[in-house]
Amino acid sequence: MLDIKLIRENPDYVKQKLKTRGEDEAAIHRIEKIDSDRLEILHKIEKLKELRNKASDDIAVMKKNKLDASDAIAQTRILGDEIKELDSQIKKLETELEQELYFIPALPAENVPLGKDATENVEVRVWGEKKSFDFKVKDHLELGKSLDILDFERGTKITGSGFPLYKGKGATLERALINYMLDNHISNNGYTEVLTPVLANRASMEAAEKVPKFEDDMYYIEKDGLFAIPTAEVSILNIHRDEILKDEDLPIKYCGFTNCFRREAGSYGKDTKGFLRVHQFNKVELINFCKPEESYNEMEKMLKDATGILESLGIHYRIIELCTGDLGFSASKCYDIEVWSYAEDKWLEASSVSNCTDFQSRRAKIRFKRHGGDGKQKTELVHILNGSGLATSRLMVALLESYQTNDGHITVPEVLRKYTNFERI
RNA sequence: GGAGAGGUGGCAGAGUGGUUGAAUGCGUCGGUCUCGAAAACCGGUAUAGGGGAAACUCUAUCGAGGGUUCGAAUCCCUCCCUCUCCGCCA
Numbered sequence: 001m002l003d004i005k006l007i008r009e010n011p012d013y014v015k016q017k018l019k020t021r022g023e024d025e026a027a028i029h030r031i032e033k034i035d036s037d038r039l040e041i042l043h044k045i046e047k048l049k050e051l052r053n054k055a056s057d058d059i060a061v062m063k064k065n066k067l068d069a070s071d072a073i074a075q076t077r078i079l080g081d082e083i084k085e086l087d088s089q090i091k092k093l094e095t096e097l098e099q100e101l102y103f104i105p106a107l108p109a110e111n112v113p114l115g116k117d118a119t120e121n122v123e124v125r126v127w128g129e130k131k132s133f134d135f136k137v138k139d140h141l142e143l144g145k146s147l148d149i150l151d152f153e154r155g156t157k158i159t160g161s162g163f164p165l166y167k168g169k170g171a172t173l174e175r176a177l178i179n180y181m182l183d184n185h186i187s188n189n190g191y192t193e194v195l196t197p198v199l200a201n202r203a204s205m206e207a208a209e210k211v212p213k214f215e216d217d218m219y220y221i222e223k224d225g226l227f228a229i230p231t232a233e234v235s236i237l238n239i240h241r242d243e244i245l246k247d248e249d250l251p252i253k254y255c256g257f258t259n260c261f262r263r264e265a266g267s268y269g270k271d272t273k274g275f276l277r278v279h280q281f282n283k284v285e286l287i288n289f290c291k292p293e294e295s296y297n298e299m300e301k302m303l304k305d306a307t308g309i310l311e312s313l314g315i316h317y318r319i320i321e322l323c324t325g326d327l328g329f330s331a332s333k334c335y336d337i338e339v340w341s342y343a344e345d346k347w348l349e350a351s352s353v354s355n356c357t358d359f360q361s362r363r364a365k366i367r368f369k370r371h372g373g374d375g376k377q378k379t380e381l382v383h384i385l386n387g388s389g390l391a392t393s394r395l396m397v398a399l400l401e402s403y404q405t406n407d408g409h410i411t412v413p414e415v416l417r418k419y420t421n422f423e424r425i
Numbered sequence: 426g427g428a429g430a431g432g433u434g435g436c437a438g439a440g441u442g443g444u445u446g447a448a449u450g451c452g453u454c455g456g457u458c459u460c461g462a463a464a465a466c467c468g469g470u471a472u473a474g475g476g477g478a479a480a481c482u483c484u485a486u487c488g489a490g491g492g493u494u495c496g497a498a499u500c501c502c503u504c505c506c507u508c509u510c511c512g513c514c515a
Contacts, residue, residue: 039475046475046484053484056496060443069495076495244435244472367472377454379472 001101001363007031017107020114020324031100038093045086052079102212106359108324109333115323128316135406139343140397141274147425162279169425176419177392178257181284181309189305191255196235198258199226204238207364209330219261228261232285233386245368251290275393283391295383299355302387303335306351313413315398316340330356339398348394353387360384
């Protein structure tokens with residue numbers, strides 16, 4: 001969430017920034033009003049509490065000296081009643097303020113291209129070239145079926161549509177991809193592997209800014225009050241919730257594989273084919289906790305970490321920088337990595353790398369102590385970045401399609417062979 | 426699921442109604458000493474919010490939320506979590 005102080009002191013700046021995201025300023029107006037009302041009451045309350053504290057100390061002294069304090073007690077009781085009344089008023093305002101703040105997105109970074117929606121995203125670079133096939137390419141559904149490695153129908157039987165079943169060499173290939181990516185990030189890119197829970201409580205979902213804003217997109221187990229994570233970002237970020245980290249430990253970099261669960265409410269009928277949009281998918285996630293001055297630099301590194309995988313797999317991809325109007329809720333800057341689908345004849349999003357700066361860390365209370373040269377310490381919010389490195393479902397589409405042979409088989413990319421123990425499907 | 430114990434600062438651990446934001450130890454930071462280090466000694470060391478140019482000051486916080494009281498870490502209620510034993514079980 002945004003810093004209320006920033007809104008208080010620089011409302012016009014905040015409104016202008018939000019406008020570039022297509023947000024209207026009405027909510028900020030409401031917030032300003034609630035905040036000033038709250039401050040006014042806060043001043044009264046603190047004054048009254050100060051009086052009460054002093055009076056209580058006096059009473060303590062009187063009692064100690066065996067003096068009659070009943071007058072003082074009676075007077076202080078009145079103070080207490082006033083405080084109670086104001087307390088309930090301020091609590092109401094605080095709740096209102098929170099409810100508004102929870103729905104205000106992060107402010108775009110200065111160098112993010114302006115634009116109203118996805119059509120105005122900017123292509124940063126393209127890697128590799130499209131292969132040319134001298135036969136008609138099959139899509140991943142045909143390949144999956146004919147080679148008996150993907151079974152969407154039976155996945156549907158088990159759960160419902162959008163829950164894929166991998167089979168035989170398909171399952172092995174998926175596992176190989178995951179292992180390859182993890183090993184790469186651990187050995188070459190300096191990440192610490194974590195294997196986290198895939199269910200998260202409400203506090204964790206809130207800390208990662210997924211709830212209440214996106215509550216309808218989450219699977220929720222009412223009986224236990226738990227959410228299925230939409231991304232490992234949630235579970236990994238919460239490793240350090242409510243912690244104060246040491247500055248010499250930063251940046252802290254984790255990678256972790258989990259299943260991810262998304263209801264995709266409202267997107268029925270769109271990209272429903274096979275892997276293009278699923279409710280459960282596999283993803284290796286990268287999370288970085290760092291000092292504010294490092295975050296944009298770390299972001300570029302994360303982008304390299306993710307694209308390095310694609311390059312070693314020989315997958316044709318491009319990097320898109322999202323414009324202000326297309327940025328995710330928590331992100332100040334975001335790159336999408338898209339892989340080329342030969343059968344769909346379009347780019348598919350396989351990863352996004354986001355710098356969420358202090359937007360999540362404020363809510364999650366993840367800070368660090370900065371040691372000043374003068375021996376003084378200052379507590380600051382860390383910056384948090386997340387990136388998929390990568391999600392396998394759409395990567396699998398690109399991989400199967402681009403490695404198909406004219407006899408309908410799949411050649412396993414070189415780097416995966418030591419994980420699959422086969423070269424061909 | 427049944428029975429019991431407990432949640433206090435970075436950690437360990439005192440504290441059962443009144444200058445307790447909280448003893449003590451450890452850690453940590455600064456300093457003295459030293460050629461340097463260790464040891465020893467001295468001093469500092471929570472978080473959030475408000476006011477103030479600043480010095481500083483006020484408020485809140487002892488798992489969370491309510492209650493009792495002039496006053497709550499301490500008493501009462503609800504919830505959450507952890508641990509131990511039993512049961513069940515991958």
